Amino acid sequence: MTTETPQDAPPQALRHPRREELDLTEILCALADPNRLRVVAALVGQPPGSVRPYSWFGLPVGKAGRTHHFRVLREAGLITVEQYGNRTAVSLRRDDIESRFPGLLSAIRAGTAPRDTPGEPATAQAEGL
Numbered sequence: 001m002t003t004e005t006p007q008d009a010p011p012q013a014l015r016h017p018r019r020e021e022l023d024l025t026e027i028l029c030a031l032a033d034p035n036r037l038r039v040v041a042a043l044v045g046q047p048p049g050s051v052r053p054y055s056w057f058g059l060p061v062g063k064a065g066r067t068h069h070f071r072v073l074r075e076a077g078l079i080t081v082e083q084y085g086n087r088t089a090v091s092l093r094r095d096d097i098e099s100r101f102p103g104l105l106s107a108i109r110a111g112t113a114p115r116d117t118p119g120e121p122a123t124a125q126a127e128g129l
Contacts, residue, residue, distance in 0.1 A: 014074060014081050019096040022077040027101070030076035031108070035059050036069050040078055041112040043092035044105050051082065051091045 031037050039057050043050065059066050070090060073079045078097065079090045097104055 014083070016074060016080055016093075017077040019077075019099060022096060022100045024101060026076045027078060027097075027104070030072050030078060033069065033072075035061060035065075036073055037108070037112065039069065039073060039090075040092065041108055043079070043090070044094075044109050046092070048094055049091065051089045053087060053089045 031040060038059070042057060043052070046052070054066055054070060059069065061069065070079065070081060070088075073090075074081045077093060080093055082089050082091070092105075094105065
């Protein structure tokens with residue numbers, strides 16, 4: 001007889017709001033923080049379906065702060081968080097956001113200053129050339 005121990009138990013699935021539960025007020029509150037806006041703006045600039053690890057974003061906060069920012073974005077419905085063993089990665093809920101709030105992602109793209117994409121070399125535009 002095998003007994004399931006806590007470390008053998010499957011991880012708890014993280015709750016992501018359904019498309020119809022997305023609330024503009026919650027989304028705007030989540031985007032009000034510069035670090036969270038930076039995450040979403042970086043994902044908007046990536047190809048649809050891109051999945052990036054937490055570390056890819058290079059947020060200037062500790063582990064607890066990083067976890068908090070991604071939790072707020074997930075609970076607002078902006079990102080999907082996927083766990084792979086001890087690694088966590090995120091993707092933008094592009095289709096859900098565009099369906100509920102058409103033009104929001106375009107506004108985020110237009111309203112954020114060009115900067116280096118995390119994990120990629122600087123561009124001439126980002127350097128002001």
